[in-house]
């Protein structure tokens with residue numbers, strides 16, 4: 001089913017963000033594992049799976065609309081310690097949120113309500129799961145201090 005080229009281009013931009021988020025969670029989860037922060041590893045490894053599924057949904061939708069998925073991730077921003085990693089991940093989620101919102105508006109203009117539904121579902125995941133959890137962690141670090149937070153994050 002031929003889709004709007006504007007929607008396909010938008011989906012490709014969103015796909016680049018999901019692939020980047022997936023890769024960033026991939027490296028960050030392995031860093032947590034290497035440092036012995038098992039709980040952070042488990043959570044972020046799970047997040048990598050979520051972003052892989054988001055990417056898969058975009059790829060499938062682009063193919064259905066007879067477009068070509070561009071498998072090129074945006075540039076990563078890899079942190080160097082736990083707070084900078086959490087912050088870098090939150091920055092990604094907030095950027096993804098803004099891009100999803102723009103995409104939703106575009107889908108309405110182009111009358112593509114099925115793609116719109118897909119974007120709304122990912123927006124829900126982004127706001128209420130990923131970004132919310134990262135904001136909670138940064139708040140916990142503020143309130144309990146970094147060392148206490150790190151102690152609670154180790155196995």
Ligand SMILES: [Fe+2]
Nearest residue numbers: 018050051054
């Ligand atoms: Fe995502």
Ligand SMILES: [Fe+2]
Nearest residue numbers: 021093126130
């Ligand atoms: Fe996410």
